[in-house]
Amino acid sequence: METNIPELASCQRCALSKTRTRVVIGSGPDSPSLMVIGEAPGKNEDEGGEPFIGRSGQLLFRLLEEETGLLRSDCFVTNVVKCRPPNNRTPNKTELGACRPWLDSQFIAVSPQFVLALGNTASRAVFDHTEPIGAVHGKVISLGPVRGMATYHPAAALRQGPSVVDVMRQDLRILKTLLGKQ
DSSP: OOSSOOGGGOOOOSGGGGTSSSSSOOOSSOSSSEEEEESSOOHHHHSSSSSSSSHHHHHHHHOOOOHHHOOOOGGGEEEESHHHHHHHOOOOOOHHHHHHHHHHHHHHHHHOOEEEEEEEHHHHHTTOOOOHHHTTTTOOOOEEEEEEEEEOOOHHHHHHHHHHHHHHHHHHHHHHHHOOOO
16 A cells, blocks of 8 residues: 555655655555654665665565564555655755655554664654664654654665674564564
């Protein structure tokens, strides 16, 4: 399912609308146990129209399956910002603010049991804090009735190697327990 927000596909709330190929809305089941939220689409996602379809996504969903038993099809997957920033730069405050209503609408429409934010940008946007990911990863945070947690973005693991993958695995084991998966 793509969240049913027709206006999102033609959004022009910020300058990213001028440089994107397409709006990468997100996809997944209607009532997922997990909503995965990343930073912004990359090149593969901008071209393909779905979040996390490149190398980062392959790593993420391999780790999720190995550590929690969840498949991509069990998760609603989206990004804080729905359009690719030029040269994959970090989204700025204006772009984050312009996309925030879309993320809030998705959150309400999807009504996940749990939220997993990937990396600094998503973690800060979703959980409204300023700490770096190294200080908050693996800690359970309440978003009203929904609980959430942050871990490293899989792109960081691809760049920095096995030590980051190990931390992600540890965080995903916490997620498995919280979701009641044995």
